[in-house]
Amino acid sequence: MSTTGDDFANEQQRRAAQAGLNLKPSSRMPAPAAPEVRLTVGAPAALGVADAVFSCRDVSVLYGDKYALSNVSIDVERKQVLAVIGPSGCGKSTFLRCLNRMNDTIAGARVTGSILLDGRDIQDKEQDVVQLRAQVGMVFQKPNPFPKSIFENVAYGPRIHGLARGSAELDDIVCTSLRRAGLWNEVKDRLSRPGTSLSGGQQQRLCIARTIAVQPEVILMDEPCSALDPVATARIEDLIDELRASYTIVIVTHSMQQAARVSQRTAYFHLGALVEVGETNRVFTNPRQKLTEDYISGRFG
Ligand code: ADP
Helix, strand or coil, rough: CCHHHHHCCCHHHHHHHHCCCCCCCCCCCCCCCCCCCCCCCCCCCCCCCEEEEEEEEEEEEEEEEEEEEEEEEEECCCCCCEEEEEECCCCCCHHHHCCCCHHHHHHEEEEEEEEEECCEECCCCCCCCCCHHHHEECCCCCCCCCCEEHHHHHHHHHHHHCCCCHEEEEEEHHHHHHHHHHCCHHHHHCCCEEHHCCCCHHHHHHHHHHHHHCCCCCEEEEEECCCHHHHHHHHHHHHHHCCCEEEEEEECCCCCHHHHHHCEEEEEEEEEEEEEEEHHHHHCCCCHHHHHHHHHHHCCC
16 A cells, blocks of 8 residues: 555654654554664755656655665656665665555555655556556566567567557667667567577666667666676666666666766665765765765675
8 A cells, every 4th residue: 555745744753753764653554663773974865966856755665564664765866877775675676666666566565655756746546557667667686578579578568558650660669779778789680589588688688678668767777787797797787877868777786886887876775764875976985874884895784
């Protein structure tokens, strides 16, 4: 079930929660407390981006009675790459799934708080979730092409969303999407072969082409290189750099080196709380929070 920021009706409680990152459940929520995360200096500056695609305020996620995310407030800048880092289990994937309502598909998951996409509340009951997931596409850890041809993997989305007026236009969308994903030259002579016949790195680029084909605004990537070798990883990282000219990208990565290479902003999560977010170079060279410093210097995680 999704609710809005109205759940946090008491302003005083909201402010306390924002400052301390310690969620006080509203009357509609069960009693368990979110883990307390102690910050060395104030709450992280969520704001300050020039042009926010996403504005998240006080976003919390419960799986059953357990908090996976508590009071996360963060903006995502348009046409930039935001890297989400933190120890395993800190809520990175859960946060990513909030941005296209993939948590709706998990039984027992509840999302509270406000998530605005271009100023519109994506948790509104009027929101068409299929449309949202085209606008905010997702690439997963393990490449997951459909059991269809390379062509059909890319053509499927535009066809069901009615984006092509005829077969010539559909061919054009498939070709353009494969080019943008840096895969066209490798597959142009074998478009009818199964998507699964490609190498792991090519399959991941096929999945990116499939996402691009439905004209997204944002691409979410959940550890997209963790199943790939270093050469395939480098191709995807180069591609991410090219794609940010046209799309906003939010990438979850367990690799700090990758975050440093591909992103302009980095968010560090710990025990379901957003500890710090800022310009990537600054976060890695001059972290404001001790928790961030401990993580990037390898003291834990
Ligand atoms: P990360 O991506 O940082 O590794 P996750 O977002 O996957 O973290 O998980 C955050 C917390 O939520 C963890 O404690 C995890 O065990 C829990 N969690 C994740 N998915 C589910 C689920 N489907 N059901 C119950 N708990 C979950």
